[in-house]
Amino acid sequence: MTDWPAPRADRAVHATVEVPGSKSLTNRLLVLAALADAPSRITAPLRARDTDLMAGALRALGVSVEDSGADWVVAPQRLHGATVDTGLAGTVMRFVPPVAALAHGDTVFDGDEYARSRPMHALLDALRLAGVVVDDGGTGRLPFTVRGTGSVPGGVVELDASASSQFVSALLLAGARFDKGVELRHVGKPVPSQPHIEMTVAVLRRAGVEVDDAVHNRWLVAPGTICAVDSVVEPDLSNAAPFLAAALVTAGEVRIPRWPAATTQAGDALRGLVALMGAEVWLTSEALTVRGTGRIGPLVADLHDVGELTPVLAALCALSDGESRLSGIAHLRGHETDRLAALATELTRLGGDVTQTDDGLTIRPAALHGGRWQSYADHRMATAGALLGLAVDGVLVDDIACTGKTLPDFAGRWLRMLDA
Ligand SMILES: O=C(O)C1=C[C@@H](OP(=O)(O)O)[C@@H](O)[C@H](O)C1
Numbered sequence: 567m568t569d570w571p572a573p574r575a576d577r578a579v580h581a582t583v584e585v586p587g588s589k590s591l592t593n594r595l596l597v598l599a600a601l602a603d604a605p606s607r608i609t610a611p612l613r614a615r616d617t618d619l620m621a622g623a624l625r626a627l628g629v630s631v632e633d634s635g636a637d638w639v640v641a642p643q644r645l646h647g648a649t650v651d652t653g654l655a656g657t658v659m660r661f662v663p664p665v666a667a668l669a670h671g672d673t674v675f676d677g678d679e680y681a682r683s684r685p686m687h688a689l690l691d692a693l694r695l696a697g698v699v700v701d702d703g704g705t706g707r708l709p710f711t712v713r714g715t716g717s718v719p720g721g722v723v724e725l726d727a728s729a730s731s732q733f734v735s736a737l738l739l740a741g742a743r744f745d746k747g748v749e750l751r752h753v754g755k756p757v758p759s760q761p762h763i764e765m766t767v768a769v770l771r772r773a774g775v776e777v778d779d780a781v782h783n784r785w786l787v788a789p790g791t792i793c794a795v796d797s798v799v800e801p802d803l804s805n806a807a808p809f810l811a812a813a814l815v816t817a818g819e820v821r822i823p824r825w826p827a828a829t830t831q832a833g834d835a836l837r838g839l840v841a842l843m844g845a846e847v848w849l850t851s852e853a854l855t856v857r858g859t860g861r862i863g864p865l866v867a868d869l870h871d872v873g874e875l876t877p878v879l880a881a882l883c884a885l886s887d888g889e890s891r892l893s894g895i896a897h898l899r900g901h902e903t904d905r906l907a908a909l910a911t912e913l914t915r916l917g918g919d920v921t922q923t924d925d926g927l928t929i930r931p932a933a934l935h936g937g938r939w940q941s942y943a944d945h946r947m948a949t950a951g952a953l954l955g956l957a958v959d960g961v962l963v964d965d966i967a968c969t970g971k972t973l974p975d976f977a978g979r980w981l982r983m984l985d986a
């Protein structure tokens with residue numbers, strides 16, 4: 567791995583940046599298409615490590631996922647046991663086990679070294695309550711084996727999803743194919759990332775699945791057919807974060823075409839968040855535009871619902887002129903890395919003034935200097951490092967390639983934004 571010298575911006579950025587498809591939508595649509603009653607076409611899917619791993623996992627289980635130009639055509643087949651590589655993808659390690667439970671045969675799951683530290687036990691226990699045999703050697707983590715019998719009883723399942731909303735999404739996505747459907751009841755601290763659950767419910771309803779989410783912390787999926795539907799994937803709004811933030815850092819202007827007028831993506835919250843930090847923001851039917859005004863104000867925000875935006879926002883806070891307090895994000899300790907520890911360590915290494923709290927970060931203004939920014943294989947840590955490099959001489963990002971988890975050719979896109 568060679569260090570990547572993060573380019574310094576020598577002038578205001580003025581660019582239009584096309585952002586590829588949403589990871590969260592692509593991987594939900596792949597799972598639903600695999601469980602549907604007929605083939606589906608997914609147009610403009612994200613092609614990145616996490617979605618290639620999802621396609622690979624479904625293919626391993628017997629599903630046909632074919633390239634058709636830039637689209638994917640998914641044809642459901644009889645599911646059989648397999649070996650699944652989850653990489654570091656939360657969506658693969660959480661969404662595929664309930665699918666494997668419907669397969670005929672055993673499926674062995676394992677992933678990157680750090681994936682073995684990510685929370686899984688609440689989902690594995692929930693699967694057991696739904697009648698699935700899972701062998702994890704008592705660890706509650708990867709690697710584990712799901713012993714598929716071709717059907718899942720389902721029914722009432724109680725789980726604690728405070729560590730990840732993906733536990734809920736995983737069981738909802740496959741739930742219609744369980745004999746009794748599924749009634750999920752969350753017990754515990756609040757579930758993070760609510761928009762991601764709303765996204766799951768929305769894609770299920772579009773596929774004709776009956777979902778009742780009227781009662782807080784309880785979701786009911788009726789047993790029935792998942793209908794094949796063709797879909798066009800929206801741009802990944804969370805992946806727009808570093809580019810939009812570049813407008814603030816350089817007092818420039820960045821435009822993201824195809825920003826949806828209405829969406830369940832968590833990244834849509836960026837519009838309000840960068841406005842709170844002093845940017846001018848406007849949305850038309852063509853694009854979202856963010857203009858930096860020269861001032862980056864501090865951010866005091868509960869990011870519980872939009873935790874995946876934290877690394878870039880924290881980097882922006884480190885460049886702001888006041889004290890920022892980011893809260894509601896204890897669950898980030900179970901993301902690609904412990905993001906609270908990683909951000910505190912790396913910002914401090916560059917001269918930042920950062921304190922970890924129980925559920926977030928306090929970031930005070932400080933003069934930053936160059937240094938090596940470690941990404942911990944976390945795509946969003948790497949893009950946060952790139953953002954700091956725009957304003958600080960001599961920032962070296964250790965592993966820019968890990969951005970390929972959700973965004974192909976981030977480095978090329980970043981340079982093109984600066985050269986535009
Ligand atoms: O369902 C999804 O697609 C996601 C849910 C969220 O996970 P958590 O609830 O674990 O934060 C989010 O952070 C992740 O990037 C994607």
Ligand SMILES: C=C(OP(=O)(O)O)C(=O)O
Pocket residue numbers: 654655656657874901902946972
């Ligand atoms: C938390 C994230 O990913 P994952 O889907 O692997 O959980 C993320 O992309 O910020």
